[in-house]
Ligand code: SF4
């Protein structure tokens with residue numbers, strides 16, 4: 001029987017805009033801007049220089065650091081610039097600009113075909129690393145590292161909950177890329193050496209549950225319909241609901257014998273291992289009440305938001321907010337001059353009709369945020385301590401670092417307090433203090 005997690009909220013899912021929109025591939029842009037940082041870990045260093053001619057799938061940036069993921073050209077053409085450029089999740093980032101030559105030519109040796117079940121685990125991990133695969137749900141943790149836990153694991157969970165409102169990229173992949181998902185999941189299980197695997201999908205996507213159940217029929221992989229409740233797709237919640245195991249405070253899923261991978265990552269694993277295709281494109285939902293024609297798009301890494309918006313017919317009304325990712329955990333953007341990166345699950349344009357705007361006011365101690373917090377924290381206190389620069393107290397007495405930044409507290413707060421911003425600020429201050437020491 002499924003377990004339940006504490007707290008959580010039920011925001012309107014707003015998936016109706018794009019749920020039935022088949023994944024489309026727009027014409028390629030005239031240039032792409034490829035950032036050196038698209039993963040958790042050290043940024044890569046360019047291996048090319050201005051004037052070089054590159055092919056699609058060619059490695060153009062690497063790093064010597066353990067925690068990194070290489071970066072590939074997403075189109076063929078000429079490198080015309082290497083400079084700091086705007087980035088969707090940081091202010092700016094060193095980026096390689098490639099001018100499209102219109103040929104869309106693969107680098108030598110891509111694609112190819114491999115019999116994945118004849119490969120050794122080490123070979124598979126090297127292929128996944130070389131392909132630049134990262135967590136596609138937005139977390140962008142390098143996949144080869146996640147698939148090499150240094151603790152015993154016995155369960156793989158495929159996160160197909162897609163609990164963020166508006167986003168339907170995972171949903172469409174489940175309907176349209178089922179075979180690649182099946183292969184990617186089997187490869188991940190082989191690498192981890194596990195025989196137990198759950199595919200967790202929220203029950204507001206019955207069609208995806210049906211397609212996945214059919215696709216995994218005859219295997220020991222269990223497709224589970226989960227109650228729709230945000231943040232069902234957070235790793236700790238999924239693990240609790242599917243296995244009744246609790247990741248300890250400050251711990252990782254592998255501490256309780258579990259590895260969690262996003263369903264889109266399973267597709268990336270299949271493409272890398274079976275076809276030799278590196279991560280140069282991704283499915284992104286473009287949605288919101290300000291978009292004229294909401295869509296699910298297969299976009300090359302480096303395509304600008306501006307180009308994407310144009311392809312979707314522009315704005316039907318003035319957007320109050322442009323968000324990279326979902327409305328709960330995504331990042332508000334200050335410009336459309338940013339490129340799609342490996343973690344861009346969605347691009348949303350929301351008008352003032354749906355954005356919870358308004359002035360922040362003092363906490364009225366209503367307790368709604370406490371009830372909503374899935375981690376059992378006291379978000380009101382964390383926000384007050386952040387506001388008063390009491391970072392150490394937030395960490396030591398109120399479990400600051402257990403916050404998963406899900407935004408459930410903000411969603412429920414009648415005083416419109418920017419709780420997550422205070423929490424992020426307090427975390428950053430604590431980390432800076434530790435670094436100084
Ligand atoms: S953002 Fe943090 S404090 Fe707020 S509800 Fe989520 S886990 Fe709790």
Ligand code: SF4
Nearest residue numbers: 363364366367369413
């Ligand atoms: S929901 Fe907002 S107003 Fe209510 S206790 Fe939490 S922070 Fe204070």
